[in-house]
Amino acid sequence: MTQRAGSADLPLHGGRVPRWLGDRMTRLGALITEAIVQHYGRDEFLRRMASPFWFQSFGAVMGMDWHSSGITTSVIGALKRGLVPMSGELGIHVCGGRGAQSRKTPDELVAIGNRVGIDGLTLATTSRLVAKVDSAAVQDGFDLYLHGFIVTDDGKWVVVQQGMNDGRRQARRYHWLSEGLTSFVDSPHAAIEGREQGEIINLADRRANQSRERQLDLLASLGPDRIVKEVCALERQLAPQDDLAAGTQPMLPHLIMPARHDVRQEDxxxxxxxxxxxxxxxxxxxxxxxxxxxxGVGARTVKALAMVAEVVHGAPCRFSDPARFSLAHGGKDRHPFPVPLKVYDETINVMKSAVRKGRLGRDEELQALRRLDDQSRQLERYVTGPDLKEIVAGEFSRSAEFGGRSVFGWEPPPGDDPITERSRKG
Incomplete structure (x- = not known):
């Protein structure tokens, strides 16, 4: 049975992904997905999507703000757009999204079921139930606003959904995985991400089984009116004792995404x-x-490819620092540096060539990327290098050369007035 895999703090950010970045995220996200499927299969891709650390790293390597709740929306949106043309070949379908799109998920699942021959009605019920569990059974102060449902041709699925707490300017992401799932109300989550803000009333936890049974008993024996009276009486009492179920929750990985925008060495x-x-x-x-x-292709592109290769091949333990992957293609908010569009486009070209040849059984370029990842793990045991500030400063000094762009506009050559230049070109 799947267990909760971890949690993370996500600052709630507004705004939209600019088209120049969104289009590239769509292409790179689809290529990374196809590379994973070619190497490891569809089930492994679903497992990756159910990992909060990998998911954050996936969004960061595509140039989205490394710490933001917006990674969830942008990754789901990019995959939904990018995988449509290859859904028949890969057998992977992305449904739902943010707001009104999330409410279309059941209908989308029924349509996919009719098309590929799986039980779309059951999947639609699953979608509604998953959303209901995280909005009603898990009472943590976050209201759901995004529901992404990814399903394969053999009926396996992963759900990524997110809630917000406007008052605290925080978001929480929930990950579900069908693999090993035996109950929707007995510890079903693969992971829950979000800032710790006190005790969470999680009626979907297996330790709450006794509570769920007692609630049904109360409803049957007392009726709703009597229950309300009993609750009012309890609220008038001070109850210092803690009657939570015995036993403590095991320590789980906890990813903390700070509210600050800059990437620091400790990240x-x-x-x-x-x-x-x-x-x-x-x-x-x-x-x-x-x-x-x-x-136009050089050492800087290979540096980005080294991190893309790790997203494709890396073991789960290697994604404990998602901020590192923002150093592949920067971020749209200029943190850690502006998105180097020339580098980004060359990364896409390399991945496109490798994946296309891989479809034909010629996997030499995909294997080259794999060797790049293997070499990273071997060299990290003893190599040293500049500190993060020096690396980031070097990126800024060459940003104009690499086609640096952010939501503030194009990066000017060194020495020009950045505000005037970005305003003129943006």
Whole structure:
């Protein structure tokens, strides 16, 4: 049976993803998905999506704000757009989304069921039940506003949904995975992400089984009116004792996403980052000799590919520092640096070539990416390098050269007035 896998703090951010980034996220997200499916299969992709740490890293490597709740909306949206053309080939379908789109999920699932031959009506019921559990059975102060349902041709699924607490400017993300699920009301979550704000009333926890049974007994024996009277009487009493079920919840991974925008050295596992950079310098010229002769493709693109390769191949334990993956393609808010569009486009081109050849059984380029990831893990044991501030400063100094862009506009060449230049070009 699946258990809750962890939690994380997510600052609630507004705004929209600009089209110049959203289109690229759509393409890169679909290519990474296809690469994972080619190497490891659809079930593994679902498992990755059910991991809060991998999910955050996936969004960060695509240039979305590394710490923001907006990663959830943008990743689900990018996958929904990007996987439609290849849904027949991959057998993966993305339904739902934010707001009104979330309410269309049951109808979308029924349509997919009719098309591919799975039980769409049961999936639609599952969608409603999952949403109901996280909105009613898990009373944590967060109101659901996003529901993403990803289902495969054999009926397996993952759900990623998110709630917000406007008063605290926080969001919480919930992950569900069909694999091993035996009950919707007995510890069904693969993971729940969000800021800790006191005790959560989670009636879907297996330790709440006795509570659920007692509630049904009360309803049957007393009726709703009598229950309301009893509750009012209890509220007038001071109850210092804590009658929670015996036993403590085991320690779970807890990802803290700070409200600040800047990426700091404590957010990044520098040993792993230096391994990524060293592998790009060492492995890149060997495996990408032909690519490096192409105008516009160089060492900086291989650095980004090293992190993309880790998102495709990395073990779960390697995603404990999602901020590191923002160093592949920056962020739309200029943190840790503006999105280098030339690098981003070359990353997409390399991935597109590798995946296309992989479909034809020619996996030499996909294997080159895998070797890049293997080399990162070997080198990180002993390589050292510059600190994070120096790495970020180097990115800013070459931002204009790399086609740096953010929601504030294009990055100017060094020495120009950034405000005037960005306003003129943005």
């Amino acid at each position: 990044v596992n520098m040993r792993r980052l230096h391994g990524n950079l060293a592998a790009a310098a060492d492995r890149g010229p060997k495996d990408f000799e032909g690519l490096l002769l192409t105008p």
